[in-house]
Amino acid sequence: MxxxxxxxxxxxxxxxxxxxxxxxxxxxxxxxxxxxxxxxxxxxxxxxxxxxxxxxxxxxxxxxxxxxxxxxxxxxxxxxxxxxxxxxxxxxxxxxxxxxxxxxxxxxxxxxxxxxxxxxxxxxxxxxxxxxxxxxxxxxTNIPHRAVAHLPEDRVTHTCFLTEVDRARDARTLIIGGRQSAFEWAALLADAGVDAVHVAYRHDTPAFAPADWHFVDPMIDQTVAVPGWFRRLSTEQRDAVANRFWAEGRLKLEPWLTPRMPEGVVHRHPHTEVTSCVELPNGDIRAELSTGQVLLVDHVVLATGxxxxxxxxxxxxxxxxxxxxxxxxxxxxxxxxxxxxxxxxxxxxxxxxxxxxxxxxxxxxxxxxxxxxxxxxxxxxxxxxx
Ligand SMILES: Cc1cc2nc3c(=O)[nH]c(=O)nc-3n(C[C@H](O)[C@H](O)[C@H](O)COP(=O)(O)OP(=O)(O)OC[C@H]3O[C@@H](n4cnc5c(N)ncnc54)[C@H](O)[C@@H]3O)c2cc1C
The missing domain is CATH 3.50.50.60 (FAD/NAD(P)-binding domain)
Known part of the structure; x- marks a missing residue:
């Protein structure tokens, strides 16, 4: 060996x-x-x-x-x-x-x-x-295939592959997803000076409040001290851990994002699903929302985890x-x-x-x-x- x-x-x-x-x-x-x-x-x-x-x-x-x-x-x-x-x-x-x-x-x-x-x-x-x-x-990477199935590959990017914002390509961007990464990318695009960022998500807008992760410390200590600790919890106990994690990580957004998302640039669409996106002959992407609203954008970003x-x-x-x-x-x-x-x-x-x-x-x-x-x-x- x-x-x-x-x-x-x-x-x-x-x-x-x-x-x-x-x-x-x-x-x-x-x-x-x-x-x-x-x-x-x-x-x-x-x-x-x-x-x-x-x-x-x-x-x-x-x-x-x-x-x-x-x-x-x-x-x-x-x-x-x-x-x-x-x-x-x-x-x-x-x-x-x-x-x-x-x-x-x-x-x-x-x-x-x-x-x-x-x-x-x-x-x-x-x-x-x-x-x-x-x-x-x-x-x-989790891709919502139904919403973006008809878009050419170069018009849609998962956040995993979008580390450099391109001012020209992303001038009007639709972000699908509404957790930390969605708003993180919205802030990055706004920082870059794009014209409009639409963030569409199925749930409430999370609260802009600092996350406190200290509750995980004793759980991690237990995981090391007691072999199989997590798997031996009851379903209710495991759900409670998952819910606590969800509340901290998903229901909160870091408050340092707020000043980086000017209202006239970043548009929030809570309780909204993107039902379809198609490329029009003039190059615009036409995105239909479950609310009936139609957006014309240049690029779609998947903050879908x-x-x-x-x-x-x-x-x-x-x-x-x-x-x-x-x-x-x-x-x-x-x-x-x-x-x-x-x-x-x-x-x-x-x-x-x-x-x-x-x-x-x-x-x-x-x-x-x-x-x-x-x-x-x-x-x-x-x-x-x-
Ligand atoms: C936008 C974003 C923000 C995040 N922020 C935080 C944060 O603030 N704090 C935090 O704790 N976590 C954060 N995370 C989660 C973070 O990704 C994980 O904590 C961390 O990366 C997990 O480490 P890992 O070693 O398991 O995975 P990774 O860091 O992904 O490392 C896996 C490595 O394996 C390599 N690899 C893959 N395939 C092969 C192969 N075939 N051969 C050799 N190497 C290979 C990859 O290149 C990669 O470097 C964030 C994630 C994202 C996407």
Missing amino acids: DTSLLVIGAGPYGLATAAYARHLGIETVVIGEPMGFWREHMPRGMLLRSGPDWHLDATDVHTFEAYLAERGVDPADVDPIPVDLFIEYASWFQEIVGLRVRPELVTALRRRDHGFEVDLDGGGQLSAATVVAAPGISHF YRADINSVPYLRELPDLETVDGFPVLDEHMQTSEPGLFLTGFAATRDFGPFFGFVRACPAAAQIIVPEVARSLERAASLAR
């Missing part, structure tokens, strides 16, 4: 898990573009919803706050946190823990002997006894025994899939471990849940080989 542990994906979850594995003395290789999703799929200038206490280190030493302290920055001066600052922190973290990342893509993962083998986009291959896959959310579909992660397709439910992998209490030795983390783990695993806050917890089991699995393999 080329390595004991192969981590696929160098976002927050991949980096946190790999760093903790190295800390526990496990030979680890990481494949992926460091913070690739954050660099390529989050807009420049974006501000984070998370606080300064969210970090990547399962040992609680090389935290974001430690990074700020080393640079002599007062956390109050970087609130809300600019996305670039967190990317810089991740680079610092990677360096300080001595994590080398191979900036390649895994194109296929398959079983080989008692472990795994991967193909890399550069043409190479690697074998590993165990694998942690941290694919993030970019494969899971993400929906798990683990089969859409290309490199996992050669693992026929990977069990899934509702698009999520079935995971044991250590985030191990039905393919022994393969672990899946991050958003993919939210069904079995709770919604917090879609955010940086749970990165250290995920590492603490996975890595000791990786160590036990390697130990078992070593004793069988003796």
Whole structure:
């Protein structure tokens, strides 16, 4: 085997898990573009919803706050946190823990002997006894096909692929969706000086109020302390967690967006569905709303979020025994899939471990849940080989 542990994906979850594995003395290789999703799929200038206490280190030493302290920055001066600052922190973290990342893509993962083998986009291959896959959310974009089915591909963009606003193309924009990302993009477009942004969504306008995520801290502590904590909650208890999360994340919008959305530019359409969009001969897009209103726009942006579909992660397709439910992998209490030795983390783990695993806050917890089991699995393999 080329390595004991192969981590696929160098976002927050991949980096946190790999760093903790190295800390526990496990030979680890990481494949992926460091913070690739954050660099390529989050807009420049974006501000984070998370606080300064969210970090990547399962040992609680090389935290974001430690990074700020080393640079002599007062956390109050970087609130809300600019996305670039967190990317810089991740680079610092990677360096300080001595994590080398191979900036390649895994194109296929398959079983080989008692472990795994991967193909890399550069043409190479690697074998590993165990694998942690941290694919993030970019494969899971949720597209409302009915509304935009008749639009040419270049007239409609999911927020995941819209990091640079094009003043000419986006002069009059319709955003479908009404949560944080919809209003975040509305603010970015207004900042860029576009003529009009219409935001259409089926629900009430969320409240512009700061989110407070501290309620998740004890839940994440429980997840680490009690194996299988989340899955053993009753349906009502799990619903209560989901509702609390929903109330904080979905029913609130960050108040720092408000001054960036002038009324004459950003038009809100609550309780509204976009029923169809067609391109007219003169190039305008004609969008019909469920209210009967018709809008003429130049571009449609889908702020319609993400929906798990683990089969859409290309490199996992050669693992026929990977069990899934509702698009999520079935995971044991250590985030191990039905393919022994393969672990899946991050958003993919939210069904079995709770919604917090879609955010940086749970990165250290995920590492603490996975890595000791990786160590036990390697130990078992070593004793069988003796
Ligand atoms: C607009 C927006 C704002 C957000 N704001 C916040 C926030 O404020 N706070 C917060 O905690 N979270 C926020 N999130 C959620 C954030 O995406 C997650 O917290 C975080 O990225 C999860 O980390 P991850 O490692 O699971 O996934 P990712 O960061 O997506 O990392 C996965 C990595 O895997 C790589 N990869 C994919 N396929 C392959 C392959 N075949 N081979 C190798 N590598 C591969 C990708 O390039 C990517 O870098 C936001 C998300 C969005 C979309």
